Amino acid sequence: MLHDRRVWVLAAGVILAMSISGCQRNRDGSLRSDGEVQTEQARLDEASTKASEGEYSDALEIFHAILEDNPTSGEAYLGIGDVYLEQKDYVKAEPALARAAKLEPRSYQAQFQHGLALQMLDRFLEAVQAYHRALTIDPDSAEANRNLAMSYLRMDEPRNAMPFADRAIQLDPTAGDGWVTLGAAYEGMQNWSEAAAAYIAASERMEPTPELMRNLLRVLIELKRYREVISTAQTLQRFGPDADAFERSGWAAFRLGEYSDSLDYYRKSVEIDPEFWQAWNGIGVNRLNAWLLSNREDSSAFRDSGEAFRSSLRINGDQTKVISLVLKYQL
Template sequence: MNNPSASRRRVLADIRGIASGNMQYSRLLEGYPHMSIFSRLAARALPLVALALATGCQSLDNVAKLNRGPAKPRPAMISRENVGKPPAMTTSGSAPSTGRVESAARPSPTPGTITARENAPGQVNVEKAQTLQSQGLVEEALREFEKAIEINPKLTVAYMGAGDIYRQKGDFSSAEKHYASAAELEPRNFGAQYLHALCLQMLDRVSDSVRAYLRALAIKGDDFNANMNLGIAYLQLTEPSEALGYLQKAVQLDPKSAPARTNLGAAYSALNRHTEAVVEYQQAAELTELSGPVLLNLANSLGRCGRYDEMVNTLEQLTRTEPTANAYERLGAGLFHLRRYDESLAAYRKALEIDPNHYPALNGVGVCLMNQWHWADQKDEQARTEALNAWRKSVQIERNQPKILELIGRYK
C-alpha cells in the first residue's frame, strides 16, 4: 500500500461495497411466504418474503437462523373450530376460523357422481355423520363418513366431510387423499379443488398445489383465498414475478386484508421494487400491528430506498420488543449508512451476543473495524486484525462469500 491516498479510496470503496447491501450478509431471510395456514413450508432461499397471520401479520417463523440458508416454515395447525369457508393461508399461526365447507361454491355434480342431495347408498351414514359433527362428536362422525365411502365410493359429500375432519385435526395427508377423490369425482367443485390445493401446500407439495389452485381459480377466479394462496405458493417456489398478479388480485378483492398486503409487499421486495413494497407494508401497518419479521422486511426495504432514518427508527422500535440477532444486524447496517459508526459497531456486537455464529453480523463488525482502521490513517493495527478475524470466522460459518474472501486476502 505505497500510495496512501489511493489506498484510502480503495478501502472506502470496499467498505461501502459491503455495507451497501450487496453482500450475502445483508440479505434478509427473516420472512417467508405467508400462507393462511403455515408455519413451516419451504421458503427455498427467497429473501424478504413476509409471513402474516390472517388475524395479525405474525411471521410464520421467527427465524432462528438468518442467512444460513432459509429456515423451513412448519405447517401451523388449522383452527379446530367449526370449518367455514376454506381458510385463507396464513403462516406462523392458526388459520382463521372457517365456516362449514358447504359454504364453498359447489357446482353441479359431474355425471356419474353422487351427492348427498340424492337418496343414494351411504346417504343415511352421511346424515348421521353430520348430526354427530354438529354435536361435537368428531371421531364418531368421521367413522360414519368413512362408512358412507365404503358403501358408496362415488359419494362426493362423504369424501368432503371426512376430509374436513382430517384437515381440522392437522392430518393433512389423509385430508389430501379425500379431497383429491372428491375433486376427481367432481372436477368443477371449487371447494374440493381449493381444499385439495391447500392440503398439498401444507404437505410442502408446492408445485402440485399450484396446479390445484389454478384448477380452483378456473372455476372461481375472484376467490380471495385462492388468489392469495396461489401467490404464496409461487413465492415459495421463488417465482415472485408469477406471484405478483395473484397477490395484486387478492389486494384488489380485499383491500383491508393485512396478510394480502404483507405478501404483496414480499413479492415487490423479492422483485427489488422496494418503493412499492414499503407502501404495502405501511398499508398493512394501518390495518394491524405488524410482527417482528414483517417489520424487519419493512426496514430492509426502507434501507434499499435510501430512507435510512426511517429504517433505523423502525429497527430501534423492533429491538425494544423483539431483540433478535437479525434485527440488530440490520440496525447496524442502517446506522453505518447514517455514519453513526460507533453505534453501528455496538449493534453488530449486540447481534453476536445473541447469536455468536451470525455471520452477517461478523461481516458487519469487520466493516466497522476496517472503517476505523481507515480513519486512523491505517495505523490502528488492532482494529485491522480484529476485522480480519471477524471475516475469517464468518467464512468458516458460510464459505460461499467470495467478496469476503477477497477482502481477507487483500488486507491481511
C-alpha cells in the same frame, strides 16, 4: 315419420339413461330413496358438528360409515379431508380431498381444499392447477387468488403470481396476509418501492410478525432507507434478541455517519451470536475508521480493529477484502 319416431325414442332413451345415472345409488347399485338421502345428510351434519367441536375421531368414524353405504359421497370425502387438514396431517388429507374434488367437480370447497393440501405438501404445480379449478367456479374468491399467488411464488414465478396477488387485494383490501403476498410478488420482481409499500400496508392491517418485519427490512435495505432500516430492526427485537437485525442497524447507522450507534449495534450483534463474522467486520470497520479520524493516534481503536477483523477471519477465512485491509494497515 318412422324415422322421426325412432329419433324421439332414442332421445328419450338417452334422457332416461342420463337421469338414472345421475341418481344416487347404494353400494349394491340400487337407487337410493329420498329417505336414505335425507338420512345421509343428517349423518353428514352430525359428523361436521363433531368436527367443528374438535371430536375428530367421532367425526371420521361417521364419515367413513357414510362411505360404507355410499362410496361416491363427495361430501364425506371432503369432510374427512377437512378433519385431516385441521390436524395438519396433509399426507392423509390430500387423497381424501383429491377424491372429493373428482366426485364434486363443481364444488369450490372441494377444489380449494385440495389445492390447500397440495400446497402444504409443497406440490405447488398441482396446487396451482387445483386453485385454477376453484377460481373457475368462484373467480371472486380472495383466498383462492391469494393462495394461487403464493404457490406461484414458491415456484419462483413472481410474474405469474402478480395478477392473482393484486386481484386478492382488490377483493379484500383489509386482509394483511394479502398485502404480504403482494409485497412478496413485487419483491420477487425487484420492484423494491412497491414491495415496501405493500409490506407497510400489511403491517397496518395485521399484527406485525417476525417474517413480515424481515421482509420489510430486506427491501428497505435495497432502497437504502437507513432510518427506516433501524426502526424496523428495532421492531424485530421485540420478538426476541436478533443478531441479524442488530447487524443491519449497525450498517445503516454507519451509513448515516452515526458511528457510535453503529459500533454499539454491531457489538450487541456479536453478544447474541459470537460466530456472526459480518458483525465482527462491522466492529473492525468502525474502529479502523475511528483510528483514521484520530490521525492514526488512537492506538486503542487500532488494536480493537485488528482484533475484530481477526475474529471474523477465524470464523470465515475466505474474505479477500478483509485480508487486504489487515495487510494494508498491518492490523
